[in-house]
Amino acid sequence: xxITCLTDIHANLPALDAVLAAVGTADAxxxxxxxxxxxxxxxxxxxRLREIGAVVVRGNHDAAAIGAIxxxxxxxxxxxxxxxxxxxxxxxxxxxxAALPETRVEGDFTLAHGSPRDPTWEYVHxxxxxxxxxxxxxxxxxxxxxxxxxxxFRRDSAEMVEILPGDGARLTLDARRxxxxxxxxxxxxxxxxxxxxxxxxxxxxxxxxxxIAYPIAETQERMxxxxxxxRLVARLAYGQ
Ligand code: ZN
Numbered sequence: 001x002x003i004t005c006l007t008d009i010h011a012n013l014p015a016l017d018a019v020l021a022a023v024g025t026a027d028a029x030x031x032x033x034x035x036x037x038x039x040x041x042x043x044x045x046x047x048r049l050r051e052i053g054a055v056v057v058r059g060n061h062d063a064a065a066i067g068a069i070x071x072x073x074x075x076x077x078x079x080x081x082x083x084x085x086x087x088x089x090x091x092x093x094x095x096x097x098a099a100l101p102e103t104r105v106e107g108d109f110t111l112a113h114g115s116p117r118d119p120t121w122e123y124v125h126x127x128x129x130x131x132x133x134x135x136x137x138x139x140x141x142x143x144x145x146x147x148x149x150x151x152x153f154r155r156d157s158a159e160m161v162e163i164l165p166g167d168g169a170r171l172t173l174d175a176r177r178x179x180x181x182x183x184x185x186x187x188x189x190x191x192x193x194x195x196x197x198x199x200x201x202x203x204x205x206x207x208x209x210x211x212i213a214y215p216i217a218e219t220q221e222r223m224x225x226x227x228x229x230x231r232l233v234a235r236l237a238y239g240q
Contacts, residue, residue, distance in 0.1 A: 007145025011039030012186030037061025150183030
């Protein structure tokens with residue numbers, strides 16, 4: 001099976017469509033949450049994911065959009081965008097978001113947004129957090145999002161190792177347990193503004209990361225028209 005793994009789309013339809021066109025045909029699409037929030041097209045992004053039958057877990061921005069968690073825990077810009085999203089989405093989007101589970105198990109992979117231990121809030125952004133999380137999932141591997149940075153934490157015999165996969169990077173899975181992050185589609189934060197995608201080939205057990213250019217100005221224009229915070233508009237151009 002060839003599986004496209006995406007995360008943190010954040011209502012950025014031009015980024016999602018560019019990614020889907022670039023990765024080609026897949027047997028499945030897994031999405032690690034934060035489908036909405038920050039971006040201008042929550043309904044259209046959800047509609048696209050429904051069309052392609054994506055397997056999705058719920059992120060903190062998805063939860064905020066339906067009132068399942070308080071937006072008071074967000075910073076000012078994220079909060080403004082979350083409130084805009086909550087006001088803007090239609091009933092079908094709301095129902096679809098409300099039905100998303102926090103975690104799922106697909107074969108050898110546990111899917112969660114933040115971390116297996118705390119799918120809504122925890123960032124797996126360091127080796128120690130990754131190490132602690134190994135006890136919180138029973139599959140060999142976990143795939144998460146939330147940091148918007150492509151990354152793998154792999155448990156070698158002596159220690160947890162952090163790998164930062166660039167464009168075109170490949171990794172073969174083996175007996176070592178891993179926590180894997182495909183990187184963000186709709187708001188990358190590793191200094192590269194291009195969207196991220198990761199392809200999992202289950203036969204060869206390989207992961208391949210890809211960076212995909214998309215019309216950033218188009219998303220920015222739609223964010224301005226929606227009245228979303230200007231700092232959120234600006235950061236897309238810097239990948240920050
Ligand atoms: Zn996010």
